[in-house]
Amino acid sequence: MTATIDLQKSHSPATNGGGFLRRLNFGTGIIFGIIGALLGYFLPHHFFDNQGSAFADQCTVISAVGWVIGFWFGIGALAGPFKWFLGWDQTHADEMYLAGKDQGKKRYWKYxxxxxxxxxxxxxxxxxxxxxxxxxxxxxxxxxxxxxxxxxxxxxxxxxxxxxxxxxxxxxxxxxxxxxxxxxxxxxxxxxxxxxxxxxxxxxxxxxxxxxxxxxxxxxxxxxxxxxxxxxxxxxxxxxxxxxxxxxxxxxxxxxxxxxxxxxxxxxxxxxxxxxxxxxxxxxxxxxxxxxxxxxxxxxxxxxxxxxxxxxxxxxxxxxxxxxxxxxxxxxxxxxxxxxxxxxxxxxxxxxxxxxxxxxxxxxxxxxxxxxxxxxxxxxxxxxxxxxxxxxxxxxxxxxxxxxxxxxxxxxxxxxxxxxxxxxxxxxxxxxxxxxxxxxxxxxxxxxxxxxxxxxxxxxxxxxxxxxxxxxxxxxxxxxxxxxxxxxxxxxxxxxxxxxxxxxxxxxxxxxxxxxxxxxxxxxxxxxxxxxxxxxxxxxxxxxxxxxxxxxxxxxxxxxxxxxxxxxxxxxxxxxxxxxxxxxxxxxxxxLVPTPVPLENFEVLPVIESDPYTYGEKEGARA
Amino acid sequence: MSSDTIEHEASHGHHEAPEVVEGRQRLGIWLFIVGDVIMLASFIFTYLYLRGTNTGNGWMTYLQGDTNAANYGQPVHEKVLSAGFNWTITAVIVASAAVVWFGEKHLRAQQKGAGSFSLIAAVAGLLAIVASALTVIQLRSIDEHMPYHLLSQNVHEFTYTAYGSAEILLNGSSLLHLIVLAFLGFGLAIRASKGLVSSEGLKWSQARFVRFFWVWVALGSVITAAVTSLINK
The missing domain is CATH 1.20.210.10 (Cytochrome c oxidase-like, subunit I domain)
Incomplete structure (x- = not known):
């Protein structure tokens, strides 16, 4: 797996403790997805006429939608919009945490x-x-x-x-x-x-x-x-x-x-x-x-x-x-x-x-x-x-x-x-x-x-x-x-x-x-x-x-x-x-960047002076 | 692009200028609007295509399905949805867009900030909710005129005509957009009340981008109302 490293030493360190959102991962996505699917399946039994031939279709549609919304919630995808709505903007530490800073292989299972x-x-x-x-x-x-x-x-x-x-x-x-x-x-x-x-x-x-x-x-x-x-x-x-x-x-x-x-x-x-x-x-x-x-x-x-x-x-x-x-x-x-x-x-x-x-x-x-x-x-x-x-x-x-x-x-x-x-x-x-x-x-x-x-x-x-x-x-x-x-x-x-x-x-x-x-x-x-x-x-x-x-x-x-x-x-x-x-x-x-690639790719951004395919030409001929 | 063509900038680049970030976000919102335009175009294409083909003369006509009625099996012509009510909904949406448009522009010009914009965004959000409620009424009016076919003895299965179906699609889409607008309006109101919308730097750009989307939804509503009012029977 890729092990990205962080060259931006000036960043404030990401905190690892606390917070419901920081505990969300693929596993919680699955759990909340299943909960959403079950809710989606059983709720129509209380609200819809279950005599019609379309009832089974309605249940499966709502169940599938419930899965998707539940999974989004469980993985943390809905956190951004709702935090925006409530005016709780992300801090720099939050952004670094979301970027997977210092989380090793765990970040591959996260949002x-x-x-x-x-x-x-x-x-x-x-x-x-x-x-x-x-x-x-x-x-x-x-x-x-x-x-x-x-x-x-x-x-x-x-x-x-x-x-x-x-x-x-x-x-x-x-x-x-x-x-x-x-x-x-x-x-x-x-x-x-x-x-x-x-x-x-x-x-x-x-x-x-x-x-x-x-x-x-x-x-x-x-x-x-x-x-x-x-x-x-x-x-x-x-x-x-x-x-x-x-x-x-x-x-x-x-x-x-x-x-x-x-x-x-x-x-x-x-x-x-x-x-x-x-x-x-x-x-x-x-x-x-x-x-x-x-x-x-x-x-x-x-x-x-x-x-x-x-x-x-x-x-x-x-x-x-x-x-x-x-x-x-x-x-x-x-x-x-x-x-x-x-x-x-x-x-x-x-x-x-x-x-x-x-x-x-x-x-x-x-x-x-x-x-x-x-x-x-x-x-x-x-x-x-x-x-x-x-x-x-x-x-x-x-x-x-x-x-x-x-x-x-x-x-x-x-x-x-x-x-x-x-x-x-x-x-x-x-x-x-x-x-x-x-x-x-x-x-x-x-x-x-x-x-x-x-x-x-x-x-x-x-x-x-x-x-x-x-x-x-x-x-x-x-x-x-x-x-x-x-x-x-x-x-x-x-x-x-x-x-x-x-x-x-x-x-x-x-x-x-x-x-x-x-x-x-x-x-x-x-x-x-x-x-x-x-x-x-x-x-x-x-x-x-x-x-x-x-x-x-x-x-x-x-x-x-x-x-x-x-x-x-x-x-x-x-x-x-x-x-x-x-x-x-x-x-x-x-x-031209190191491997593993640093978290923000470039220590300083490059300035480009030629096209990328100068193979076979003398070095600097097109610079 | 050999390695010797890479030179270091004088300063670290990961602190981007607000106008750079704003330009990126502006393009992003425009691209989302482009996707939404295509979606609306596909809905209107559907409406016009079904109207144009009028398969089996079934665009607005259905067979009487009441077994007790003397005229069972006779064709019935469905009523057109009220164009006036459609335009009323559109007017509310346009009004909400106008509130956002003029409010945002005026406040930006006046260099005023948070408190005033909070009220404007809340009013716009309320208008979006009013339009949502009216759209629900419109959807229910389709439901009330819902024709049905007799599938088998004593079992009635309800089926909308092609016209009713297309109207459900257009109104349903409009309702979803209005819910998003209400979310954005009240979100901006809360943010403005917390001082997160101001004329400084990036903080104002969110209000502008919401305005872009709001105006597009209003424009889409006008287009939809025009098409369904002028081309129906």
């Missing part, structure tokens, strides 16, 4: 405002959620190993499939932007912390608050309607949908808070000389990803709010027999859904471009074009949502324009490829593990990207949309590209958070297992799709058996690769080879 602690907390949380989603993926693939295997029954299969999808989406949203957008980005800017440290802790613990009701769905009947929870099925399915919806709304609160904090940090806390054209590319990616999330995620909260109201309050947003329409859900969902792909992807791309320049020992190829490419992707991503609805019959006259915008987005995406390849081209390549994950990303994202262009064409989409071809396509993007980027980022920045290297040999074994596994799993899945195998099904015709067996073997191989990396992280964190403060001889600011 800690130090951005580096939050970054490590995000890393662990992302791994836990990815692990849960990965286990569900293995169970799904095990069920699909033979036609009609009945490894799990069809309702359970549907629950696994739906929860796997949403768990993976949430964990990938936070997999890069969470750990590194918190630990690394403020230091790259030359800031002492995020713009709003308490909101930073709130964003982290709100994801935890969301994860519990999300996982709870499995134990109360699950969600039967896929991760997209299309209406009106979502209105008709069991009570698990209620906790799922509350989990999503809670997660949206987290992403909104995180987006505001990220944009504010980058726009207002850059150190002297850190002009926008000197920002490290990962910081640019964090800025664009954060702003895009701020735009996209409210649509998801609105859609889920309407789902809850339809289920528990008698409204008719999605019920065609009372004036509603399922297309409203689809529009709302995909207004969020497609930009969200790039909220996930862009930070991963930023991290990989950092790796490309450091391990090629070359300046980033066409820095401004890279920024333009990411901004172009973000801008176009809000204009492509209806390509997910080509087969629904919604507004067929808009098919052409949406096909065009979808194909246009391949241009800025291609630019990002050119930047990555141009940076590597004729570089003095240093093939350490982070670089190998970058190579894997490039190979996989070409396949994921090109098949995306196929699917943007309406005739092809009409044929392929309901098949495993689409599943293979987006898994090449999410697993082969984003997850590879996320893992590459871990191998790259791990020495900065732990002071130790991840083991190279284990890293390479992990990479090759994952890379081969991705090809085996998803190329076979492309074949299943091309042969017409429908997606989302728990059983299938015998003609698809061979490709499904291959996909299942590949999935186990990916899991093996992930487990090797997990073991690598755990072992190296305890006893890895010491790395020193700048093992990769990088020039961005996070590598």
């Amino acid at each position: 800690c405002t130090d951005h580096k602690v939050v970054g490590v907390q995000y890393l662990v949380l992302a791994m836990v959620l990815l692990g849960a989603g990965g286990i569900l993926a293995m169970l799904i693939r095990t069920d699909l190993i033979s036609p009609g295997s009945h490894f799990v029954n069809q309702q359970v299969y549907n629950s696994f499939l739906s929860l796997h999808g949403m768990l993976m989406i949430i964990s990938l949203i936070i997999a890069v932007a969470g750990p590194w957008g918190n630990f690394v980005m403020p230091i790259q800017c030359g800031a002492r912390d995020m713009a709003f440290p308490r909101l930073n802790a709130l964003s982290l613990w709100t994801v935890v608050a969301a994860a519990v009701p999300l996982l709870t769905t499995l134990f109360i009947g699950g969600i039967q309607d896929g991760w997209t929870t299309y209406a009106p099925i979502s209105i008709q399915t069991g009570i698990g949908m209620n906790t799922f919806a509350i989990a999503i709304i809670t997660f949206v609160i987290s992403t909104t808070v995180a987006g505001v904090n990220t944009v504010c940090t980058i726009m207002t806390m850059r150190t002297t000389g850190m002009s926008l054209d000197r920002l490290p590319i990962f910081t640019w990616a964090s800025l664009i990803g954060g702003a895009l999330g701020l735009y996209a995620m409210p649509f998801f909260a609105t859609a889920m709010t309407m789902t809850i109201l339809d289920r528990s309050a008698g409204t008719s947003f999605f019920s065609a027999d009372s004036g509603g329409t399922g297309w409203l859900w689809e529009n709302m969902f995909w207004l969020m859904g497609h930009p969200e792909v790039y909220v996930i992807l862009i930070p991963a791309v930023g991290a990989l471009l950092e790796i490309a320049t450091v391990f090629s020992r070359k300046p980033l190829f066409s820095y401004k074009t890279a920024i333009g490419g990411m901004a172009g992707i973000a801008g176009l991503s809000i204009l492509v949502w209806a390509h997910h609805m080509f087969t629904t019959g919604w507004a067929p006259q808009l098919g052409g324009p949406f096909m065009l915008t979808t194909e246009l987005i391949s241009i800025p995406t291609g630019i990002i490829f050119l930047v990555a390849v141009g940076t590597i081209w004729r570089g003095n390549l240093w093939m350490k593990t982070p670089m190998i994950w970058l190579m894997g990303f490039i190979a996989n994202f070409i396949i994921g990207g090109v098949t995306g262009i196929y699917l943007s064409d309406i005739p092809v989409d009409n044929t392929m949309h309901g098949t495993m071809f689409v599943v293979a396509h987006f898994h090449y993007v999410f697993v082969g590209s984003v997850l590879f980027g996320a893992i590459g980022a871990v191998y790259f920045w791990f020495p900065k958070i732990s002071g130790r290297f991840l083991d190279e040999k284990m890293g390479r074994i992990s990479f090759w297992l994952a890379f081969i596994g991705v090809q085996v799993t998803f190329l076979a899945m492309f074949v299943s799709g091309l042969r017409g195998m429908p997606r989302r099904y728990a059983s299938y015709q015998a003609i698809f058996e061979h490709t499904n067996v291959i996909s299942t073997i590949g999935a186990y191989t990916i899991m093996a690769g992930m487990l090797v990396s997990l073991a690598n992280i755990i072992l190296s964190w305890r006893s890895g080879e010491p790395s020193g403060p700048n093992p990769w001889h990088s020039k961005t600011l996070e590598w």
Whole structure:
């Protein structure tokens, strides 16, 4: 674990004794969360008519809300607003205590405002959620190993499939932007912390608050309607949908808070000389990803709010027999859904471009074009949502324009490829593990990207949309590209958070297992799709058996690769080879501060006089 | 950005100038407002989309569900919510925003501080509570006109029309915002009474940022009232 040290000797020491608020931690969060959930479940019995069919929905909704509020209270997240209300402002000692000063490893279990602690907390949380989603993926693939295997029954299969999808989406949203957008980005800017440290802790613990009701769905009947929870099925399915919806709304609160904090940090806390054209590319990616999330995620909260109201309050947003329409859900969902792909992807791309320049020992190829490419992707991503609805019959006259915008987005995406390849081209390549994950990303994202262009064409989409071809396509993007980027980022920045290297040999074994596994799993899945195998099904015709067996073997191989990396992280964190403060001889600011990083990052703030990618140039040539 | 390009500042940087902190907080509140604008836009999109599609002519029409009535199964047209009452609520919200707006600006210009602002913030908070109460009445009026469908013999399940649903969404959202405004108003009143809101440094900026949000909520209320008054049947 990171052991930050405090260089600001002039600070008054934080007091450790006394005060209810100082005793709050993850454990009290759980306790108060459970109390809130129980109150939320039983109070409606006294206030509502428990004869209606919506009563169970009302109870689970209020119970899930009670959990979230109780957890916030128990972890200390509500202390700030209420102290503000009562005029009890924090003292400097309070702020130092919240920042985890002199609390050792305990601060990782608390509402800690130090951005580096939050970054490590995000890393662990992302791994836990990815692990849960990965286990569900293995169970799904095990069920699909033979036609009609009945490894799990069809309702359970549907629950696994739906929860796997949403768990993976949430964990990938936070997999890069969470750990590194918190630990690394403020230091790259030359800031002492995020713009709003308490909101930073709130964003982290709100994801935890969301994860519990999300996982709870499995134990109360699950969600039967896929991760997209299309209406009106979502209105008709069991009570698990209620906790799922509350989990999503809670997660949206987290992403909104995180987006505001990220944009504010980058726009207002850059150190002297850190002009926008000197920002490290990962910081640019964090800025664009954060702003895009701020735009996209409210649509998801609105859609889920309407789902809850339809289920528990008698409204008719999605019920065609009372004036509603399922297309409203689809529009709302995909207004969020497609930009969200790039909220996930862009930070991963930023991290990989950092790796490309450091391990090629070359300046980033066409820095401004890279920024333009990411901004172009973000801008176009809000204009492509209806390509997910080509087969629904919604507004067929808009098919052409949406096909065009979808194909246009391949241009800025291609630019990002050119930047990555141009940076590597004729570089003095240093093939350490982070670089190998970058190579894997490039190979996989070409396949994921090109098949995306196929699917943007309406005739092809009409044929392929309901098949495993689409599943293979987006898994090449999410697993082969984003997850590879996320893992590459871990191998790259791990020495900065732990002071130790991840083991190279284990890293390479992990990479090759994952890379081969991705090809085996998803190329076979492309074949299943091309042969017409429908997606989302728990059983299938015998003609698809061979490709499904291959996909299942590949999935186990990916899991093996992930487990090797997990073991690598755990072992190296305890006893890895010491790395020193700048093992990769990088020039961005996070590598120029000591390891462990001091509480406020810099003893004195740096003044920046050149861009961060002057590799291969004579020292001082650009100063 | 090699290490030799890092130079030490003359002074330690962790004591930031108030205007720097204020600028950061101002951008933060504007970004939160942007998120809220998108949320309101999605609500109004919902309202207009349901009105535009009018699936099965069900925007405001429902089937008579009373089994004892002679006209069972006949379509009934739902009443439009009172536009006058809607605008009354909006007027109260706008008035509360005006109190915050002019009060904050006037006091800042006069270099006056705590005591006066405490009263202004409390009045604004009270107006927010009045608007909340009126919004609850509006929500209950939707409830009173709630149509229902007969799902099975002797079991009535209540279902709002698409119009009623969209109004619940908009009014519910407004109610949540008003509760936040009341919290902020009374919070500022308490803080001002303790001397924590004054014209010195950062202490005034909180009042300004609350004003930004307050004005946005009022503007959102005007937009919502205009849309639901002009486009309904």
